[in-house]
Amino acid sequence: MTITTPKGFRAAGVAAGIKKSGGRDVVVVVNDGPSAAAAAVFTSNRCEAHPVTWSRRILEDGVASAVVLNSGGANCFTGAFGAETTELTANRAAELLQLQPSDVIVCSTGLIGSGDEKFRQGVLTGVKLAVAELADDETAAQHAADGILTTDSVAKTALREGTGYSIGAIAKGAGMLAPGLATMLVVITTDADLESAQLDTALREATRLSFDRVDSDGAMSTNDTVALLASGASGTAADEGEFTSLLVDLCQDLARQLQADAEGASHDITITTTGAATEDEAVAVSRAVSRSNLFKTAIFGNDPNWGRVLAAIGTTDAQFVPQQIDVSMNGVMVCRAGTPDAPVDTVDLTPRKTAVLIDLHAGDATASILTNDLTHDYVHENSAYSS
Structure with a gap:
């Protein structure tokens, strides 16, 4: 019960x-x-x-x-x-x-x-x-x-x-x-x-x-x-x-x-920002990525396009040096110190559970945001919601 x-x-x-x-x-x-x-x-x-x-x-x-x-x-x-x-x-x-x-x-x-x-x-x-x-x-x-x-x-x-x-x-x-x-x-x-x-x-x-x-x-x-x-x-x-x-x-x-249970979703994405100067800044960075439609559609297409992650980070006021940021996707570091690292074809984004880890190297704070990908099903469901 x-x-x-x-x-x-x-x-x-x-x-x-x-x-x-x-x-x-x-x-x-x-x-x-x-x-x-x-x-x-x-x-x-x-x-x-x-x-x-x-x-x-x-x-x-x-x-x-x-x-x-x-x-x-x-x-x-x-x-x-x-x-x-x-x-x-x-x-x-x-x-x-x-x-x-x-x-x-x-x-x-x-x-x-x-x-x-x-x-x-x-x-x-x-x-x-x-x-x-x-x-x-x-x-x-x-x-x-x-x-x-x-x-x-x-x-x-x-x-x-x-x-x-x-x-x-x-x-x-x-x-x-x-x-x-x-x-x-x-x-x-x-x-x-x-x-x-x-x-x-x-x-x-x-x-x-x-x-x-x-x-x-x-x-x-x-x-x-x-x-x-x-x-x-x-x-x-x-x-x-x-x-x-x-x-x-x-x-x-x-x-x-x-x-x-999010509408139409095919991926459950956890975006974790570490190495932030404050918890609020860690939240802000993770949330900025979670709200990037470019990032969300990339995950829907199983495309580890980490450039879209950095682009979203750059819209925040968080403290960081762009050339020091690391990004991992499902355990594979695709970006190290703001440059390409592991080949993107080594990242498996087919599982529903998807993890994105961002390290700003600007402090000790950490925070995660839970989000989903942007799918055809989501668009269809919400385009017909009131009909």
């Missing part, structure tokens, strides 16, 4: 007719306590969806007892109707669960600009159906993981066991994977007894080292939400260091699952 493994949590995922493709599309996750501590990290896209605006506001007090999620519609740029739909969703869940609306996080994912009366009624009906099916077993957890998927091909789940407590999670995301946050929704539950401020600190560190470093296609979503709820039902006041370490590991696991 995942989100229902920690004590004090129930979940459900139901089909309410929102998604054109059918299947489960409304999910409810409930924290039965005794604690209702919560934290969340949201997209940094200034054009944020109505559920993000709602959830950001209601979490200012660090308290939440439920999360309602829908797939099949982003409820973004849907005007006053969309804002009202979000509030009605929270009200419906609160009424059925005997909570306050201000204790209900709302999340949506799907096509931006879609949201009509049929969508609203689907969400509200789905909430009622889901509340009626809430359970703490494995089936309920799986239904919840399935209910948040859109273009995903598989559900993403993770579980970690701490000293006297556990952390479980479900996630969705296959496109628009770029920070802030990698469209991506994540619900994390734990029965550790921690205050909301502790959860917030741990979650921000975890997202910094995981979801913020998935940059599959350079497109930032309007709806990204990572919510962390703590029930305290284990009675264990978790060590903050251990909890943060486990949370980082869990989120990195989910980030790799997001990368592996």
Whole structure:
């Protein structure tokens, strides 16, 4: 199990007719306590969806007892109707669960600009159906993981066991994977007894080292939400260091699952920059390469064109001397000190997992970015997304 493994949590995922493709599309996750501590990290896209605006506001007090999620519609740029739909969703869940609306996080994912009366009624009906099916077993957890998927091909789940407590999670995301946050929704539950401020600190560190470093296609979503709820039902006041370490590991696991399910991808690429003056500069260099369409198409064609790597590095403000940069691809150093090294025909780029290692020789900092190649399938899928 995942989100229902920690004590004090129930979940459900139901089909309410929102998604054109059918299947489960409304999910409810409930924290039965005794604690209702919560934290969340949201997209940094200034054009944020109505559920993000709602959830950001209601979490200012660090308290939440439920999360309602829908797939099949982003409820973004849907005007006053969309804002009202979000509030009605929270009200419906609160009424059925005997909570306050201000204790209900709302999340949506799907096509931006879609949201009509049929969508609203689907969400509200789905909430009622889901509340009626809430359970703490494995089936309920799986239904919840399935209910948040859109273009995903598989559900993403993770579980970690701490000293006297556990952390479980479900996630969705296959496109628009770029920070802030990698469209991506994540619900994390734990029965550790921690205050909301502790959860917030741990979650921000975890997202910094995981979801913020998935940059599959350079497109930032309007709806990204990572919510962390703590029930305290284990009675264990978790060590903050251990909890943060486990949370980082869990989120990195989910980030790799997001990368592996990226729309149309044929390569999962890890770009690691070492020898940087600072961690931020290592991130900037790896990200610049990850966003180079020339580099991404070369990898799709199994072409170790390392010149495109150096060209992308040169667009950053990182400290380096171009004539000192080394580049390796899948373990073969193709560029040493800014000049050709091993023959490019010795590099095998046919495996799906691809590793690019950059050494700037400018310091001791290291950071990696997870990305994917740019394929015909990606272009086709996203050219027909709203049709």
